[in-house]
Amino acid sequence: MLDIVFQVVLGILGLSLLICFGRLWLGPTLADRIVAMDLLAIVTVGVIVVSSASSGQPGGLDVAIMIALVGFLGTVAYAWYVQKEEGQ
């Protein structure tokens, strides 16, 4: 039962990734693309957590923590760059 649930959850998360890529492709302004990148990082963390729970290997959680850190720092850096560009 649990294997089917993991497959369904990974499918739904993959659909979320595709939708985020759609907004990243469409996004009319830079802020939309920053939001889409932030959500991509969070959904990637979710995919890694679900796959490491389904395989029973806890080694992927370190990777998830690193991706969460890098995603947050990347979002802050993008927003800082946008504001700095506006100030000039």
Place this chain on the structure above:
Amino acid sequence: MTGWATAILMLVGSVFTLLAATGVLKLPDAVMRMQASAKASTLGLACLLLGAAFQLPDLSSVVRLMSLGGFLMATAPLSAHIVARATLSRGAPLWEGLVVNEHPPSNGRNGEGQRRDMASSTRADAADTGR
């Protein structure tokens, strides 16, 4: 028993993540997309982490999952606030049905024209709503 808890929590979390992605795709405005992303993805990822903690019950995995959840719950409002401030100070186009803009762009070089445009459209929309 833990299998059922894992299944229900992970399904709920993935559905909330899908809602966040749908909101990011379908909402009409950068600030609305940002709030959909911040709130729904935080709730969805918290449910996913709780389900994974039922499935990986040893201490090191639970501590890692809890630190990951605490980090995301601490940083998602921060990043949303920073992105919203950058968006509003840049003077991005907002939704045309907006009634009150409590943060007019004032600290940019070209903030004057955008503030005037935004104020006039705000008055027009308020008149539309009051009619």
